[in-house]
Amino acid sequence: MSELHKFLFDGLPVRGAIVRLTDSWQEILRRRASNTEHGPYPAEVQSLLGEITAAAALMQSNIKFDGALVLQIFGDGPVKLAVTEVQPDFSLRSTATVVGEVPDGTPLSQMVNATNKGRCAITLDPKTKFPGQQPYQGVVALFDDAGAPLERISEVLEHYMLQSEQLDTTLVLAADDKVAAGLLIQRLPLAGVGNLAGSMVSRENEDQIGLNEHYNRIAILAKSLKAEELLQLDVDTVLRRLYWEEPLTRFEPLMGETGPRFQCNCSRERVGKMIVSLGREEAESILTERSDIEVGCEFCGVQYRFDPVDAAQLFTDAVLLQQGNSGTH
Ligand SMILES: [Zn+2]
Numbered sequence: 001m002s003e004l005h006k007f008l009f010d011g012l013p014v015r016g017a018i019v020r021l022t023d024s025w026q027e028i029l030r031r032r033a034s035n036t037e038h039g040p041y042p043a044e045v046q047s048l049l050g051e052i053t054a055a056a057a058l059m060q061s062n063i064k065f066d067g068a069l070v071l072q073i074f075g076d077g078p079v080k081l082a083v084t085e086v087q088p089d090f091s092l093r094s095t096a097t098v099v100g101e102v103p104d105g106t107p108l109s110q111m112v113n114a115t116n117k118g119r120c121a122i123t124l125d126p127k128t129k130f131p132g133q134q135p136y137q138g139v140v141a142l143f144d145d146a147g148a149p150l151e152r153i154s155e156v157l158e159h160y161m162l163q164s165e166q167l168d169t170t171l172v173l174a175a176d177d178k179v180a181a182g183l184l185i186q187r188l189p190l191a192g193v194g195n196l197a198g199s200m201v202s203r204e205n206e207d208q209i210g211l212n213e214h215y216n217r218i219a220i221l222a223k224s225l226k227a228e229e230l231l232q233l234d235v236d237t238v239l240r241r242l243y244w245e246e247p248l249t250r251f252e253p254l255m256g257e258t259g260p261r262f263q264c265n266c267s268r269e270r271v272g273k274m275i276v277s278l279g280r281e282e283a284e285s286i287l288t289e290r291s292d293i294e295v296g297c298e299f300c301g302v303q304y305r306f307d308p309v310d311a312a313q314l315f316t317d318a319v320l321l322q323q324g325n326s327g328t329h
Helices: 023-033 043-061 108-112 153-165 203-208 213-223 227-232 235-243 268-278 280-289 308-328
Strands: 003-009 014-021 067-074 079-086 091-098 119-126 136-141 169-175 180-187 248-250 293-296 303-306
Touching (some): 003 043, 003 235, 014 023, 014 213, 023 091, 043 067, 043 079, 043 091, 043 108, 043 153, 043 169, 043 180, 079 108, 119 153, 136 153, 153 169, 169 213, 180 227, 227 235, 235 248, 268 293, 268 303, 268 308, 280 308, 303 308
Antiparallel strands (some): 003 014, 003 248, 014 180, 067 079, 079 091, 119 136, 293 303
């Protein structure tokens, strides 16, 4: 079962979180693999998508904000888009658009930053908006301050957190075909909080960036965690191995109904309504060319199929529904 654990280092200005996505991540991969048009993700795309999915869950857990967090990589290589959306209740979904070959071993920069034009965007879309309110969005390039392409998505996001939120952050991310996992360590701002929560950052906080010895020690330990360990070890073991000398306060883990879980708002019923809205003639013309009407969800990849009998049923139901409705008026 997918789980998210948050913790504090007692008496130190440092907090952390670990996420392990198992069933939710496997569902994302299963839906994509079942898509006959696209098929499963190439291994490197799978890693990228798993890592941003884990990272987005960690970031959502770390902000006081009631709305969706959307993390997008806009690529200029064979991967045009990798996107993950995490709701405040930790329901999540992810997808990627791949337009070219991605052989095993392709570096991140060649996948999404071939001409140094790739971008990473983080959008916070409030659940309730006042009229005219736009979602908050921060964007960073996929290269470092010296212009060298970044080869790990964790570095891109650390860069983002420092540049956009003035927060020292250390991320370790990993994903395979079973687990997408991440460890986040963050130095707490001295006063106020970052832009993500909408308030200004204090001068004192900026002065502290990169200087806090406790944060530095804890961050170095985090970076010693290997990808295989993050993927294979349970959360208690990871924390004991890294931080057995540090006093930790741990919070109740989020799992099951309160934890990270897959959810997409697509459904066979919705797709059926869309087909009805096309009209019977259009639906029949599609069915003269192919054996069924097939509609893929752009957010999760799952395909819904309607053969001629299903399609005819949709229109019969629609007519009956209409007659029923007009009968009551
Ligand atoms: Zn869907």
